[in-house]
Amino acid sequence: MTQAPPDPPKRPVSRELFGERLVDDYAWLRDRDDPAVRAHLELETARAEALLDARTGELRAQLYAQMRARIKEDDRSVPSPDGPWCYYSRTEVGDEYPRHCRRPRASESAPEQVYLDENRLAEGHEYFGLAALAISPNHRLCAYAVDLDGDEIYTIHILDLDTGELLPDTLPGCGSSLAWADDGVLFYTRLDDAHRPWQAWRHRLGQAPSDDQCVHDEPDERFYVSLYRTRSRAYVALSIDSNASSEMWLIPSAAPEAAPSLVAARREGVEYGLAHRGEQLFVLTNDGARNFAVELWPLPGAAGPSARVFIAHRDEVLIEDIEVFADHLVVWERCEGLQRIRVVPLAPMPTHAGDDDAPAPGEHLISFPDPTYSIWSGANREFSTSTLRFGYTSLTTPASIYDYNLDSRERVLLKRQEVVGGHDPSDYESARVWATAPDGARVPISLVWRGSLDGPRPLLLHGYGAYGMTMDPSFSRMRLSLLERGLVVAMAHTRGGGELGRHWYEDGKLAHKHNTFDDFIACAEHLIADGWTSASQLAATGGSAGGLLIGAVANARPELFTALVADVPFVDVLNTMLDPSLPLTMMERDEWGDPTTPEGFAWIRAYSPYDNVREQAYPDMLVLAGWNDPRVGYWEPAKWVARLRERKTDAREILLWTNMGAGHGGASGRFEYLHEIALEYAFLIDRLGLPEQPPA
Incomplete structure (x- = not known):
């Protein structure tokens, strides 16, 4: 079973575009009605599992048991008041x-x-x-x-x-x-x-x-x-x-x-977002405000004052969202890559708010202790309330739910995610460091590890960098299975994400997409040069658009990494963006470019992982797909693996594993998805030489 499956046959499909002949040898893998396609994916999946188990024995099963044992099975969320009821969810054992x-x-x-x-x-x-x-x-x-x-x-x-x-x-x-x-x-x-x-x-x-x-x-x-x-x-x-x-x-x-x-x-x-209060609309917009501003607008058709700026644009602060309550405006901001919450009283309504003007009476920021962290809005169902519910986590602190009194500024911890078996945040350290990209941009990296650092250690670098989405550091009970085996986990906050403001996103899309890959490579180089790890100890992982990132850096700088994990990777970018019948294609052209135009074709052709596989050595890879995935078709990773195996010049393994009963997010259920995580972790533990059992 561990013998390599036969290479899928080539059935070339070609087309001419902007003077270049594009040949797709594995386009036939897109035909889900062809029994040979399903048989190929099932054989690949069985081989990946058998090969991994042959190398690691019962490690996958042990990891699943360890991760499941940390989950409190009979748990309950914090009840959220709404009118005459309090709403919550809970789970029972099993x-x-x-x-x-x-x-x-x-x-x-x-x-x-x-x-x-x-x-x-x-x-x-x-x-x-x-x-x-x-x-x-x-x-x-x-x-x-x-x-x-x-x-x-x-x-x-x-x-x-x-x-x-x-x-x-x-x-x-x-x-x-x-x-x-x-x-x-x-x-x-x-x-x-x-x-x-x-x-x-x-x-x-x-x-x-x-x-x-x-x-x-x-x-x-x-x-x-x-x-x-x-x-x-x-x-x-x-x-x-x-x-x-x-x-x-x-x-x-x-x-x-x-x-x-x-x-x-x-x-x-x-772009616009809005919230309603009384006779006014609070409108979040980037019209003439790259990092967004908050304006007050009259209701549609209503007479009264015209739109006016309420919170002005600031070069150093990105406004990500607003929440309006009867007597307060809550502004979710980001400054120097870190989130913060601004509270602006609305009773009586101030004439202005924000750093550029004198703050309104009672206006303040909610502060947080860790060097890197993540916050989010909770279940704030009611309009007439002075209580804001929000969540907080860091790389060392489990998810915590707070109620915050917007007037008295009192903060009450309602619930902290329990780690069954115990978790002491003081056993772990976190940090934020900065790498320098080729064009001089400073790229933040968030890191977490256990114990003292006494030299280069195995390190897993994670990336995404697309759609302006932020990859904020958060705690993971599952990740403990890697940290306790001595792994350092890092997150590269590359351009294409929104961590450092709107420009950080815009500088990593369309014609500037190469910055995402350059930033990730710069982060890897920095972590090696600064003694955190070495190329023989460095692995990288990313999913979806983050899988595109993994594919691009694998082609560009394979020698930097010993192992890569690409989860539902968007690697067939050119063919997908040329096919308007596929889900998301037309909407996605604002992100990646329109390859039916010369400039859009040139942008995508330069980095599309499937189209840039080279005759060179590649790291060990684990590639995951979903048979029912509407966002990244299963054929994208399948085609990419076939071409990698065809062209690579080394004897390292490239494993393809497809979930035949799920889509983009993998298995559903709070325990079932742990099998997929155990598969990825077993691969990384094996390739990075980590101990199969955590040190006592």
């Missing part, structure tokens, strides 16, 4: 999925109601994903969207919480976005053939789905539609977004049959 519960707010001793048990819904299905859950304003109904294949095509169901019965209102073929207007009207999105949420629909309870009305149809294939209800509950917001522009509409909750009102028309490169 549960793969949470049970969604509530109890009357007035009495903590009142019996709980388990209104949705995901374990029951998942019975008989290899995959289960709950994408959205929304409670109606009167707390009588629950709408939820489920995916049973991993292909991200959802069916919406509506549950009567008084009777426990499902209503006959079943809506198939939907996106993951939904919002209640009132107790009888639900808004949702539908998908086109390319899996793009392209329409917003209105459903009135009791009517046939065929009688639903489309309230917005988006013909531009670069844009997708999403919905949410404002925290004030006065409006359903309709957001039409591409990767570079957006447009906003509002529908009054009290008049759900009304036509949407345009708030902000789309303009190329201009």
